[in-house]
Amino acid sequence: MSTLKEALAHRRSYYAITNKSLITDSEIEDIVKFAVKNIPSAFNSQTTRVVLLLGEQHLKLWNIVKDTLRKIVSEEAFKATEKKVDTSFAAGYGSVLFFEDRTVVEGLQKAFPTYHEKFPIWSQHTSAMHQLAIWTMLEDAGFGASLQHYNPLIDEAVIAEWGLPENWELVAQMPFGIPLQEPGKKEFNPLEERVRIFK
Template sequence: MSTTSAPGSAAFLKAIQLRRTVYTINDKIPVPDEKIVEIVEAAIKHGPSSFNSQSSRAVVLFGEDHKKLWEIVLAILKPIVPEEEYPKSEGKVNGCFKAGHGTVLFFEDQASVKAMQEMSPLYQDRFPEFSQHASAMAQFIVWTALANEGISASLQHYNPLIDEKVRDEFKLPITWALAAQMPFGEATAPAGEKTFNSLEERVKVFGK
């Protein structure tokens, strides 16, 4: 990384480096629950979206509601995962996700996507893709902000298997499509070593 970055960008880039996938978490966090909600609200409010569609939605689960989510996941997995493989799945869900302090659910409101398609028919086939871009940025903002508060997380994708049960359990609008699940908590072990491919193969610069 260049050492010529301005102080502001350097701090931001350092924050990005703190964000790692951590599976070994417990239910302790160094900030109050209200801080988590504040982070999620800021991400949903200020996260960019194509044509300012503001299609991203989020649900923050604590306590028994957090645990209920992962019980739903296991209930849906049990009849479809091979019997000999299920204990492994159960151990991962209980030990890496349910064991955390809470979960952030990320959704994209398909009503907003449809409205944008009707408003800008020239790009109508692109808006579902644009919507996923918006969701990814909201996820990144939350994940990075959590890391900077000393909170570890991972990003899971049990959707679309769990979509209907989750909407029913938490009384969510039918137009909300689940995009990702982010269990979070205090790390009980560090993230593994991360390797990087050569930037010369990944970044090209012209006109310099």
């Protein structure tokens, strides 16, 4: 197992993945549950909701994506889209769906009106931390993953398919599987332009 710094450093986007796993489904569930339990949130609001889809349930998600996109893009454009979905996302072992609970956010807005405008932003921060944590731990377990955003196009169909609360707002989708190839080289902007230190 990597140190946290090592795991963060090698976390990348993988688009060529297979439907294989080096760990048990139970261990994947533990990764998700660990993140949901331990990732911080503003006011300890715990607004993030996560759905783990494996096997046929994972494939259902990407069929929903294709069915949705087929209705709104040209036939020619859909061919490329379908290939991308089938080879980069549906080909994986599973998917993690990230939601934020609007009811909790709205309750905080009412309880603390001074921060009314900030709670939706802080909610997104919480989701982002969950995404990074789960992504990093999945990769450390041998998976490759990427973060996708087919919301809001698929929101209603996803809520209906899995009987989820309507107040859950879909934020992102993370397909994962064993990588077939290494990711491309990552370019870094100079840290001098991104970090300022005062002593």
